[in-house]
Amino acid sequence: MVDDSALAASRAITGATQGGDDEKVAERLRAFLNRQAALGANVGAIRIDAGRRSAGASSGTILFDAEIAGESKAPLRLVFRYDLGGAFFSQYALPPQFSIMQGLQARGLPVPKALWLDADGAVNGKPGLFMERIEGIAPSTMPFNEGPYMAVDAAGRHAMLLEAARTLALMHATSPAGLADGHFAQRGGDGHYLDREIGWTLTELRRTIPPAAQDAKADFYRDIRQTLETVADWLTAQAPRHRAPELAHGDANISNFMYGEDGKVVALLDWELAHHGVGEADLAYQIAGIAHFALLAPPVDGIPTPDEMIAAYRQARGKLDDWEFAQVLGEWRLAVFASMGMSRLPPELEDIERTYWTATRKRLAALVPGIGA
Structure with a gap:
């Protein structure tokens, strides 16, 4: 099969890159994080990665760094995963993913550490979850074409x-x-x-x-x-x-x-x-x-x-x-x-x-x- 056609098909199935105003999204991310007791309302600048809003069939993903004001340590490297509103699966539910990931990570299994649940959709209008970013080689939806x-x-x-x-x-x-x-x-x-x-x-x-x-x-x-x-x-x-x-x-x-x-x-x-x-x-x-x-x-x-x-x-x-x-x-x-x-x-x-x-x-x-x- 032609390589370009296969990649085009993958993108059509999983959805286009999600758009939006970076500044507004960053401010909502910052506001949510500053309500988390563990961070002590000390979150400063939010830097969203270029090409940060990949969209799967059911969920969108934003990769970003969060500066912690008054601290010299490296910024938090985070991922925000959010519900696309039944775009693919009508019975989709994001909050259970949070519980599953937390439980598995606590058992020492290779799962990203889920940190906070945005059950009310404060950031993006739909439920979402924050997790630590895994430093590794990012996967591709067409794994034998790229990645x-x-x-x-x-x-x-x-x-x-x-x-x-x-x-x-x-x-x-x-x-x-x-x-x-x-x-x-x-x-x-x-x-x-x-x-x-x-x-x-x-x-x-x-x-x-x-x-x-x-x-x-x-x-x-x-x-x-x-x-x-x-x-x-x-x-x-x-x-x-x-x-x-x-x-x-x-x-x-x-x-x-x-x-x-x-x-x-x-x-x-x-x-x-x-x-x-x-x-x-x-x-x-x-x-x-x-x-x-x-x-x-x-x-x-x-x-x-x-x-x-x-x-x-x-x-x-x-x-x-x-x-x-x-x-x-x-x-x-x-x-x-x-x-x-x-x-x-x-x-x-x-x-x-x-x-x-x-x-x-x-x-x-x-x-x-x-x-x-």
């Missing part, structure tokens, strides 16, 4: 990707208890946690991909919707209901990992889709994502095989259970979210949407009966 995985040789890339699988194993080994318990108990409605998560995902699919689109792509979207509904039925029938819930990240694609100069993971980012789930499904999601990122990039050496990713995860965690179900769940969740994202593409990038769905459908057909290749 940290492309800044190293094939051996380095191979090692970094296996490290991502091991980091998932580390996260899945921690108990979900005490991490936004109320949010997790309500997410997706009533019933077994797996049924609730399948239902949560279906709600987003049905909101975004109509059952019978009234345009030239009607048959295309009908196939997407029917295929993904068929997989959901299979998952509901095959769910391992004997399993206790585990902490699942929910969006464990390799673009959400930050690395230090030594190639080790320093942070797993973007906890907006965290849920009670099956940890192995995060790994399946990650493996499927690697395949699709490779589809949208020029040929790249050093990408581990699925078996290598699975082996790294199994060795780090000491187990790999219910893989048949987990693989379908991870592949399906990625297929739903990717189809939602691809539906945002302008007409001139329709070929990317169709190429992506063809590959996705083929992967699902190999796993779930009743889906023609």
